[in-house]
Amino acid sequence: MLRRTLAVLASLLVGAATLVAVPTEAQAAPNFKAPFPCGQRWTYSHHSAEVRRALDFVRADGGTTNNTPVLASAAGVATRYSQPSGAGNYIAIDHGGGWKTYYFHLNAYSVPSGAQVAQGQQIGLTGSTGNSSGPHIHYEQLLNGVGQNIVINGQGLAYPGSYNQYFLTSDNGCGGGGGTPFMTWGSGIRVRSDARLAAPVVATLPGPTQVFVLCQKQGDTVTAEGYTNNWWSKLRDQNGFITNIYINHPAAQLPGVPIC
Numbered sequence: 353m354l355r356r357t358l359a360v361l362a363s364l365l366v367g368a369a370t371l372v373a374v375p376t377e378a379q380a381a382p383n384f385k386a387p388f389p390c391g392q393r394w395t396y397s398h399h400s401a402e403v404r405r406a407l408d409f410v411r412a413d414g415g416t417t418n419n420t421p422v423l424a425s426a427a428g429v430a431t432r433y434s435q436p437s438g439a440g441n442y443i444a445i446d447h448g449g450g451w452k453t454y455y456f457h458l459n460a461y462s463v464p465s466g467a468q469v470a471q472g473q474q475i476g477l478t479g480s481t482g483n484s485s486g487p488h489i490h491y492e493q494l495l496n497g498v499g500q501n502i503v504i505n506g507q508g509l510a511y512p513g514s515y516n517q518y519f520l521t522s523d524n525g526c527g528g529g530g531g532t533p534f535m536t537w538g539s540g541i542r543v544r545s546d547a548r549l550a551a552p553v554v555a556t557l558p559g560p561t562q563v564f565v566l567c568q569k570q571g572d573t574v575t576a577e578g579y580t581n582n583w584w585s586k587l588r589d590q591n592g593f594i595t596n597i598y599i600n601h602p603a604a605q606l607p608g609v610p611i612c
């Protein structure tokens with residue numbers, strides 16, 4: 353009887369170990385995109401007194417923040433909430449796998465509670481409802497109810513204490529043909545009309561910038577920052593080339609990017 357009891361206990365323990373192991377495996381995050389429309393450039397900041405790991409976004413491209421569409425940063429099921437003393441009108445999207453995103457202070461909702469929404473679908477209008485000092489999108493990514501450091505297109509965002517230090521250009525809802533998003537690094541990076549050092553400068557990237565690489569080709573060999581590389585990327589929005597040295601990716605030739 354004892355031997356049999358031990359055998360049963362052992363099998364229960366094995367079963368319990370298996371059951372425990374499954375939910376603790378990390379769930380891959382969705383490929384979250386910016387919560388505002390394609391091509392728009394916004395700046396963001398984090399208040400030290402803020403709930404969780406939120407970032408607040410306002411437009412930095414000359415457009416008006418108030419009533420700009422708020423977009424689902426990944427597909428999921430949307431739920432409306434209202435908290436007049438705090439988050440105001442807000443939407444939470446359940447992406448599955450324990451992942452949720454929050455969008456606070458909406459002027460209006462664009463989808464009913466329980467709606468299945470696509471990535472890039474408008475879910476509301478930016479506003480200042482609830483406890484808010486002005487129109488902005490208060491945005492959060494949560495895993496199992498715990499606020500996470502925000503990641504957009506696979507890149508972790510900074511947590512500056514004020515606006516106009518860091519910027520994010522949206523590729524959400526852009527449709528096809530938008531190029532592959534990468535971040536640049538360094539400052540004062542020159543974008544040239546061709547993959548040659550003598551080609552005219554058509555734009556300058558002041559600091560780390562989200563860019564969309566349409567294609568890449570070999571050109572002049574560049575040595576900078578301890579790297580030497582002759583691959584250059586063609587940037588969609590700047591309509592010119594930068595050396596791949598300043599694309600924030602370890603490979604000299606970027607994976608998944610076609611040859612020009």
Ligand SMILES: [Zn+2]
Pocket residue numbers: 402406407408490491
């Ligand atoms: Zn906030």
